[in-house]
Amino acid sequence: MKALFDLLAAAGSGRTPMHMPGHKRNTALAAYLKSLGADRDITEIPGFDNLHAPRGILKEAMAKAAGVFQAEHTFFLVNGSTVGMLAAVRALTRPGDGILLARNSHLCAYNAVSLNGLDPEYIYPGLSQEWQITASLSPRAVEEAILKRPFARALVITSPTYEGVLSDLPGIIRLAQGHGIPVIVDEAHGAHLGLNPLFPDGAVKAGADIVIQSLHKTLPSLTQTALAHVRDASLAREMQRQLGVFETTSPSYLLMASIDGCVGLIRERGEELFAHWGEALAAFDRLAGGLKHLQVMGYGRHHGTLPQNIWGLDPGKLLISTLPSSMTGPGLARCLREEWRIEPEMALPQGVLAMTGMGDSVDTLSRLGKALREIDQRLGPREGKKAPRAMPTAQRAVPMHQAERAPFRLAAMETTSGCVCAEQLTVYPPGVPILVPGEVISPEAIDYLRAARADGAALLGTRSQDEGFTAILQDA
Ligand SMILES: Cc1ncc(COP(=O)(O)O)c(C=O)c1O
Secondary structure, three states, X not given: OOOHHHHHHHHOOOOOOOOOOOOOOOHHHOHHHHHOOHHHOOOOOOOOOOOOOOOOHHHHHHHHXXXXXXXXEEXXXXXXXXXXXXXHHHHHOXXXXXXXXXXXXXXXXXXXXXXXXXXXXXXXXXXEOOOOEEOOOOHHHHHHHHHHOOOOOXXXXXXXXXXXXXXXHHHHHHHHHHOOOOEEEEOOOOOOOOOOOOOOOOOOOOOOOEEEEEHHHHOOOOOOOEEEEEOOHHHHHHHHHHHHHHOOOOOOHHHHHHHHHHHHHHHHHHHHHHHHHHHXXXXXXXXXXXXXXXXXXXXXXXXXXXXXXXOEEOOOEEXXXXXXXXXXXXXXXXXXXHHHOOOOOEEXXXXXXXXXXXXXXXXHHHHHHHHHHHHHHHOOEOOOOXXXXXXXXXXXXXXXXXXXXXXXXXXXXXXXXXXEEOOOEEEEOOOEEEEOOOEEOOHXXXXXXXXXXXXXXXXXXXXXXXXXXXXXXXXX
């Protein structure tokens, strides 16, 4: 089977395009069209199938992807994991249904809950004191939520998290499915799991009903590309229908060719490329092994003792903690950027997250290792540690979908204790909402948000533009 990318090269030859896109594959119009590959950018012309009713080459390409990812049914997504999560939640629920939602879910999961008028029961993950990050979701916490809401229509969890923390998916999925509750795993950060012994198994192997993966986050594929894997045939038909609701009717063939190319690359050269990734990580470990002050959670760490409350780690995520040192996360990020021209994925108050991916090499990760070693030599020990902040517990006053539509006003955040929030307030990154519409703003939530801001994190309100203000319901 020829790769979609190669088929696109010949797609237009000999045909005069009296159809979209308007650039007409005329790359002589502008340099950007040439560089961005507009000569391969087609629409659903005969022979090129339709993503929303696949019967030809796209159906074959998705079947090939299902084979590589060992899934029953696989869908290409051209609007990231976001569209997959929206469609997955809607495929499994009806308006008003109960849903079990890990509280550390990405904002797209909350949007799915709100759009469908669902009634969420939150499950709180543990906290890692040592690394000051959200830890794994325990099967016990899931079980407690199931006992409270035995009629919930789905369980939504994230594994791995942004920082690379894995939860006990086999245990959690067995538990939920044993109670008749299907499981959606947001595996946006784990498309590389389960494909090679370098990385642990992921959600498909653990038997999740729907798994959503961003290819673009860790594998060689263009931004926005993602996959949805579905276990059951009738659920797959519903997923297809829901993707028709949320996903563009003009999916980019360039993005689809990127997905197909990535799948082909893994099938044909996966072993070799994973081996390179492993060598690059090992080179990093050798250089960063003797750090005195900075501490790395990631690669080699997954072989040793795991931090408390953490069930497993994605070795590909390198969380570099500055907690034992005299430096802060933003300080380390600045140093890496300004002195080494290394741009980290995110800076947290307590460290820096470096994401590795299949495109990394021994060179790139050695450079990071060397930089850390050199920076580490200049550091001293930290005096006194800050206590980690647990996510504040939510207290709902009004259903989320109603609060989103109700009249609101803006108020200075400090004055909103006891008011009902009218927007999603997200600390970014990692994009996990701390307050959602309809929740009572507690003094703990204000403290949490204030501290996050003081630590240099961005607070994104979906209504308030100014960081000092918050949208609250007018009449609650
Ligand atoms: C856990 C998680 N889920 C979903 C998403 C959304 O993924 P995408 O950007 O591919 O739409 C993200 C994005 O960062 C994420 O971190």
